[in-house]
Amino acid sequence: MDFLNAIVLFANFVFVPGLAYGAQLALGALGITLLYSILRFANFAHGDTMAFGTMVTILLTWWFQSLGISFGPLPTALLALPFGVAATAGFALLTDKLVYKHYRQVKAVPIRMVMASVGVMFVMNGVVRFIIGPNDQSFFDGERFIIKAREFKKMTGLNEGLAIKSSQALTVVVAIILVAALFWFLNRTRTGKSMRAFSDNEDLALLSGISPDKVVAVTWILAAGLATIAGVLYGLDKSFKPFTYFQLLLPMFAAAVVGGVGQPVGAILGGFVVAFSEVTVTYAYKKFITYLVPESWAPDGLMQLLSTDYKFAVSFIILVVVLLVRPTGLLKGKVI
Amino acid sequence: MKKILLATTIFAGLTGAAFADGHEVKMGVILGFTGPIESLTPAMAGAAELAMSETAGKVLDGKTVVPVRGDSTCTDAAAASAAAERLITAEGVVGIMGADCSGVTTAIANNVGVPNGVVMISPSATSPALTSIDDKGFFFRTAPSDARQGQVLADVLKDKGITKVAVTFTNNDYGKGLEASFKEAFAAVGGEVAISAAHEDGKADYSAEVGALAAAGAEHLVVFGYVDQGGKGIIQTSLDTGAFDKFILADGMIGESLIEAIGDDLNGTIGTLPGSDSDGAKKFAEVMKAAGNDKVGPFTPESYDAAALMILAIQAAGSTDRAAVQAKIMDVANAPGEKILPGELNKAIEILKSGGQVDYEGASNVKFTDVGEAAGSYKELEVKDGKFETISIR
Numbered sequence: 267m268d269f270l271n272a273i274v275l276f277a278n279f280v281f282v283p284g285l286a287y288g289a290q291l292a293l294g295a296l297g298i299t300l301l302y303s304i305l306r307f308a309n310f311a312h313g314d315t316m317a318f319g320t321m322v323t324i325l326l327t328w329w330f331q332s333l334g335i336s337f338g339p340l341p342t343a344l345l346a347l348p349f350g351v352a353a354t355a356g357f358a359l360l361t362d363k364l365v366y367k368h369y370r371q372v373k374a375v376p377i378r379m380v381m382a383s384v385g386v387m388f389v390m391n392g393v394v395r396f397i398i399g400p401n402d403q404s405f406f407d408g409e410r411f412i413i414k415a416r417e418f419k420k421m422t423g424l425n426e427g428l429a430i431k432s433s434q435a436l437t438v439v440v441a442i443i444l445v446a447a448l449f450w451f452l453n454r455t456r457t458g459k460s461m462r463a464f465s466d467n468e469d470l471a472l473l474s475g476i477s478p479d480k481v482v483a484v485t486w487i488l489a490a491g492l493a494t495i496a497g498v499l500y501g502l503d504k505s506f507k508p509f510t511y512f513q514l515l516l517p518m519f520a521a522a523v524v525g526g527v528g529q530p531v532g533a534i535l536g537g538f539v540v541a542f543s544e545v546t547v548t549y550a551y552k553k554f555i556t557y558l559v560p561e562s563w564a565p566d567g568l569m570q571l572l573s574t575d576y577k578f579a580v581s582f583i584i585l586v587v588v589l590l591v592r593p594t595g596l597l598k599g600k601v602i
Numbered sequence: 603m604k605k606i607l608l609a610t611t612i613f614a615g616l617t618g619a620a621f622a623d624g625h626e627v628k629m630g631v632i633l634g635f636t637g638p639i640e641s642l643t644p645a646m647a648g649a650a651e652l653a654m655s656e657t658a659g660k661v662l663d664g665k666t667v668v669p670v671r672g673d674s675t676c677t678d679a680a681a682a683s684a685a686a687e688r689l690i691t692a693e694g695v696v697g698i699m700g701a702d703c704s705g706v707t708t709a710i711a712n713n714v715g716v717p718n719g720v721v722m723i724s725p726s727a728t729s730p731a732l733t734s735i736d737d738k739g740f741f742f743r744t745a746p747s748d749a750r751q752g753q754v755l756a757d758v759l760k761d762k763g764i765t766k767v768a769v770t771f772t773n774n775d776y777g778k779g780l781e782a783s784f785k786e787a788f789a790a791v792g793g794e795v796a797i798s799a800a801h802e803d804g805k806a807d808y809s810a811e812v813g814a815l816a817a818a819g820a821e822h823l824v825v826f827g828y829v830d831q832g833g834k835g836i837i838q839t840s841l842d843t844g845a846f847d848k849f850i851l852a853d854g855m856i857g858e859s860l861i862e863a864i865g866d867d868l869n870g871t872i873g874t875l876p877g878s879d880s881d882g883a884k885k886f887a888e889v890m891k892a893a894g895n896d897k898v899g900p901f902t903p904e905s906y907d908a909a910a911l912m913i914l915a916i917q918a919a920g921s922t923d924r925a926a927v928q929a930k931i932m933d934v935a936n937a938p939g940e941k942i943l944p945g946e947l948n949k950a951i952e953i954l955k956s957g958g959q960v961d962y963e964g965a966s967n968v969k970f971t972d973v974g975e976a977a978g979s980y981k982e983l984e985v986k987d988g989k990f991e992t993i994s995i996r
Contacts, residue, residue, distance in 0.1 A: 415844020550817035
């Protein structure tokens, strides 16, 4: 019984939140990795692309709600999501045309592209704050829980409750579908294959008649779509605030680098590594251990490795250690 | 553009005119109109301005005290100091009613208020640290220090038989000060703080914080935070994960917006808020109602009192000289003199004019200690059927 309590406790506070957060980071990191492998620069504006896409989705969600449209037990935001993706893809293509295209034509070194993306980041930052404001926005509707902690306790008779929010389940389901679709696209379709060819060897790809403009455009659309979906899922699960989305840039980059930049599978792996590190390192294991060991061994201290204040430092540390020890990441990727 | 220019010109002309005929005395109102307590400040400013409109045309033989608002942001010391600087140098305010949050209030007092010799009366800065700043007698507060609130909360918990709690506090002067005084007081009455952890405001996700708090094995969570910020996030996450369902709140967390956001799960939550059930408090509710403002929110009585004290001190000083006003604050706030309740400001002005003395009691039963802060009575609140209800006064 105590063993079960320990498992449920761990699942409730570490596994379930970590899984959802990991899936959100993975989707964001996928976008970064895709952009890096095709366009060959680290896109610092990715966090704010997420914020932009989520903002459009939120505005549409509010409009749908005012019209009385709802999606039953699921959040209305899912209905608005396709429009959000479309708008963000359009915005990304526009920035590509106005900013990055020029640097590609003059064959600028990657660091210039990176700096340009910092500029784009600030512009998007401003646009989002200008339109929706800097404050917290909550846009979740529909059924909030799949299992409530209290009901779980009653059902099982355990001391510990397990809560699963529908936003967490939704995140994982959407992430699985999306990743499967992305891999099918990259491995099976003509456009996907040409993207991979372009990523492996640009000159050869050009010689074999692949249109670079098309590859670039498709990459932007995919990255913007992934960013928007990741952002909306994060916002549904937690809440939307422009500044938090900007801060998500760090764990997303850490995820991409840990997995190996340019490796889609690595980005997913990295997302979960970063998310679970953040949660497991800052969790206090006192209660968990108390359940598992005989009473006399129960710890007095909190058994917490790192205070939750330092949660953000975890992704920093991972980033630095990976770059020092294994710059190519877990799966052999490119070196930034 | 043309319109903006025109508007600016007209505005400049108007303020110029006000200066010219000298019928206005300006008082700064510096509160966090944006930031973590933005849902509380409009009502606070409204209460302060009510005291001004009540005495319109009566102060110093026919003058009116008018408010000039500034944004303290509650968190950004530089922005708050700049706002205070503007009010003092550009607007020429006689005194400042504010600021609100402890950190920015300390910054304004140290950097701008005291060096310029401008009286500040804060309605809501409650950090114990403000008791001992070098204010040269220019800083007052109608809110009591949290050293007292920590004690009161500890007593409330003791009376309820709660002996073990988890504490989370917002990582700033207010949160840390309150946490320290509560911890000490709670230990003194035999309670145990199982874990005490800070939280940062303005994050989207508090699941890690709540996880750590829950791990310590306490059933009750004490939240020293802000109602529109991390405090709300912590409570929401605690309920979502089933970590805690019994909460104890301090003044920064008391607000209708919390109940609106969380809902019925909050029933049974207990809290403390500066205030009293005195005649003054009842009178204040009437005065507010008569002014078409029937919501007596947190810190509105203190805000009314802060502004009223300043107005009476101006009258007692007989001039708008800042130093002269400072010298009179203690006189009008404490005995001896005729007791003055809310809505009786004009009576007080008459008394002062004829050379008499007043003892301003106001809405929050003002009694200044010798460092110029309220001694403090607190309301013990409990959430019942989605409303904060006063259980007792301590």
